[in-house]
Structures are given as C-alpha cells and as structure tokens.
Amino acid sequence: MTRIALATCAALPDLDRDDLPLQDALTGLGVEAVATVWDDPAVDWAGFDLVVIRSAWDYAQRRDEFLRWAEQVQAVTRLANPSSVVRWNTDKHYLRELELAGVPVVPTMWIEPAQNLSSRALHTRFPAHGDFVIKPAISAGSVDTGRYTAIDATSRGLAITHARRLLGADRTIMVQRYLKSVDTVGERAHVFIDGEHSHSVLKGAMLDGPDVGVDGIYKEERMSPTTASAAEIEVSRNAIAVALDTVRASSPAGTDLESFLYARVDVVSGDDDEPVLMELELVEPSLFTSLAEGSLDRLAQAVLRRATAGR
The missing domain is CATH 3.30.470.20 (ATP-grasp fold, B domain)
Known part of the structure; x- marks a missing residue:
C-alpha cells in the first residue's frame, strides 16, 4: 500500500480542519495517509512514499530546525514541496x-536588525499618510502582524513598539502601506x-x-x-x-x-x-478545498501521482 505522511505540528497532531478532508480522500484512493508531527523524533520518514507538508504552522518560530528537517526528509523520501522550496x-x-x-508586488520597505535604527529613525521610515502594516519577514498565519494609522500619534507609537520588539528579537520587518x-x-x-x-x-x-x-x-x-x-x-x-x-x-x-x-x-x-x-x-x-467542487479530488490525485512517480 502507498503510504503518505501529512506533516503537521504538535499543536494540531490530527491536522488542521482544512486538511482533514485530504486524509479521507487519500484513504478513499486506497492510500494509507497518516498525520505526522514534523518534529516527532519517533517518526520513520523513510517509511513513507511521500511526505506532504500541510499543517506545520509553528515553523516560523523554529525555521532553522524546520529547514534541517525538510532536508533530512528529502534525503530519505520524496517531499512536497521540496526542501529548496521550503528554504526559499x-x-x-x-x-x-x-x-x-x-x-x-505590494510596495514594501524592509528594515533589518543590523541597521540598528532608533525609535526616531523608525518613525521617519513609516508612511506619513493612511494605514500601514508591520509584519516579520518570517511568519505564518498573520502572527506578529499589525495594522496602524499613520496620522494617529498613539497608533504610530504602538507601531514603533511593535517594530522594536521584532527587530530586538533579530527579526527582519516589512512595512507595507495598507491598501x-x-x-x-x-x-x-x-x-x-x-x-x-x-x-x-x-x-x-x-x-x-x-x-x-x-x-x-x-x-x-x-x-x-x-x-x-x-x-x-x-x-x-x-x-x-x-x-x-x-x-x-x-x-x-x-x-x-x-x-x-x-x-x-x-x-x-x-x-x-x-x-x-x-x-x-x-x-x-x-x-x-471545501469551497470548490472537485478541488479535493484534484489535490488527492496530484498527491497520489507524486507518491507513485517512478514506480
């Protein structure tokens, strides 16, 4: 039997609800589809024909570890999408x-920790009008992301605090005008x-x-x-x-x-x-896939093709 791992995180060991239908669809195709926590040391990744990254929502806090995991998995089996995609x-x-x-692309200003900008310097780099968004360059699920109003002093002060917190944690930030x-x-x-x-x-x-x-x-x-x-x-x-x-x-x-x-x-x-x-x-x-008829079947068939390619 074809075995496929659907990689998830410890907070969602049975997959996110958006991914559960894929597990059922693969089972219907005669595939053993297993929800597997990506950082579980007990998992034998070589025992799967394909590993599909799905609900691994915690990678942003542990990206280096996640990249090493992706490379290790790809060394013993197929990974979708591949480790080079994960890194990029x-x-x-x-x-x-x-x-x-x-x-x-949405216009973006990039501010790096190495620039060591003061609060005043950050203030001068934020937009002068309208709303804007601050987010880290490495993030998932809109975590650590906020929306601020340029002409409101209190909001602007909160934006500076947000930016300094991320930069102080050695995280690059993105400043984007809110469209x-x-x-x-x-x-x-x-x-x-x-x-x-x-x-x-x-x-x-x-x-x-x-x-x-x-x-x-x-x-x-x-x-x-x-x-x-x-x-x-x-x-x-x-x-x-x-x-x-x-x-x-x-x-x-x-x-x-x-x-x-x-x-x-x-x-x-x-x-x-x-x-x-x-x-x-x-x-x-x-x-x-629950919002588009036929999309779940298309995804399941594509996963199966990847798992059985080259047999």
Missing part, C-alpha cells in the same frame, strides 16, 4: 526577487494544483488594529468562493513561473521540480485597480 519560501525576502523579475481595496474588495487567493489553476476564494480583511498577539497558532480567516479575473490569473501564473525558475537554480541535482504540488497566490488590488501580489504560499497554505 519561508522567508518573505522572496518577494524582492519576484519584484525584480517583474511581478507586481484600501483589502477592505472594499478583499484579498483573493488563487489555488494552483500541479501547476494548474484549481479554484479561487475571497478572503475577508483580517487586520483591524495593532498586533495584540494570537490566541492559538494562527489568525482565523473568513473565506468564500470567488471567480478569478484573467488579470489575476496572469499575475499568479507569472509569479509561479518566476518562483519555479528561481528555486530550480538553487535546487540539488536530481530534484524533481516540474511544478509545485500546490501553490496559493494571494493578490489584492493596487491603487490603479490592477492586481498586485501579497504573498506566494508554497509551504503550508490553507487550500480551502
């Missing part, structure tokens, strides 16, 4: 590479399976104020089905193509990377109403 995509500096390659379309139109997430567009969902606005922590390991998302525009699909395909070329160039010889098993492309509308990339999620994204 778990640090949002990848957005710089996509932007340099011509992918429209009004997130509130009026919403963020759109376009899911691709094995390189093909599967379905799209609309994400309700999640940030309504300063970072106050998260009760759990991620912020809850409010989702509904939506139809993707041609422009959004074009931007999504371009981002995925650039990512594939970039990761292939840094992958070890023999790495199978004809396509990503899954990719989620999150876009918003810019000031000109054209789509811009918010994030390209290639490691542990929620895929919302």
Whole structure:
C-alpha cells in the first residue's frame, strides 16, 4: 500500500480542519495517509512514499530546525514541496526577487536588525499618510502582524513598539502601506494544483488594529468562493513561473521540480485597480478545498501521482 505522511505540528497532531478532508480522500484512493508531527523524533520518514507538508504552522518560530528537517526528509523520501522550496519560501525576502523579475508586488520597505535604527529613525521610515502594516519577514498565519494609522500619534507609537520588539528579537520587518481595496474588495487567493489553476476564494480583511498577539497558532480567516479575473490569473501564473525558475537554480541535482504540488497566490488590488501580489504560499497554505467542487479530488490525485512517480 502507498503510504503518505501529512506533516503537521504538535499543536494540531490530527491536522488542521482544512486538511482533514485530504486524509479521507487519500484513504478513499486506497492510500494509507497518516498525520505526522514534523518534529516527532519517533517518526520513520523513510517509511513513507511521500511526505506532504500541510499543517506545520509553528515553523516560523523554529525555521532553522524546520529547514534541517525538510532536508533530512528529502534525503530519505520524496517531499512536497521540496526542501529548496521550503528554504526559499519561508522567508518573505522572496518577494524582492519576484519584484525584480517583474511581478507586481505590494510596495514594501524592509528594515533589518543590523541597521540598528532608533525609535526616531523608525518613525521617519513609516508612511506619513493612511494605514500601514508591520509584519516579520518570517511568519505564518498573520502572527506578529499589525495594522496602524499613520496620522494617529498613539497608533504610530504602538507601531514603533511593535517594530522594536521584532527587530530586538533579530527579526527582519516589512512595512507595507495598507491598501484600501483589502477592505472594499478583499484579498483573493488563487489555488494552483500541479501547476494548474484549481479554484479561487475571497478572503475577508483580517487586520483591524495593532498586533495584540494570537490566541492559538494562527489568525482565523473568513473565506468564500470567488471567480478569478484573467488579470489575476496572469499575475499568479507569472509569479509561479518566476518562483519555479528561481528555486530550480538553487535546487540539488536530481530534484524533481516540474511544478509545485500546490501553490496559493494571494493578490489584492493596487491603487490603479490592477492586481498586485501579497504573498506566494508554497509551504503550508490553507487550500480551502471545501469551497470548490472537485478541488479535493484534484489535490488527492496530484498527491497520489507524486507518491507513485517512478514506480
């Protein structure tokens, strides 16, 4: 019997509810699909035909350990997406590479711990008007992310405190202008399976104020089905193509990377109403298969193909 591990975290040992249907769908295909905690030393990863990263939501706090785990797993079996993808995509500096390659990206200012900026220096770097967002370059589930108002002194002070806390923990921060379309139109997430567009969902606005922590390991998302525009699909395909070329160039010889098993492309509308990339999620994204008929079957079949490739 084909054996597939669905990698999760200790806080969700039985998988996130978004991933449970995949386990059932794989079982229906005659596959033994096992929820496995990624940092459990008792797991024999070589005993699986494929390891699929799913609910590993705690990697951001332990990224170096997670990268070592991904490389160790890939040394003994197939990993989806591969370790080179994990290394590239778990640090949002990848957005710089996509932007340099011509992918429209939400304008971002990067502030590094090594700059050792004072509170006043941070103040001068924040936008002068509108709302803006502060987030760490390595994060998942909108943890450690806050929204602030540029012209409100109290809000600006909270932003400085937030930034200094992250920088003091040796974490790069991203400062992004909050685009009004997130509130009026919403963020759109376009899911691709094995390189093909599967379905799209609309994400309700999640940030309504300063970072106050998260009760759990991620912020809850409010989702509904939506139809993707041609422009959004074009931007999504371009981002995925650039990512594939970039990761292939840094992958070890023999790495199978004809396509990503899954990719989620999150876009918003810019000031000109054209789509811009918010994030390209290639490691542990929620895929919302419950909101699109046929998408769960497409995902399960793609996973099975990866697990049995080369037999």
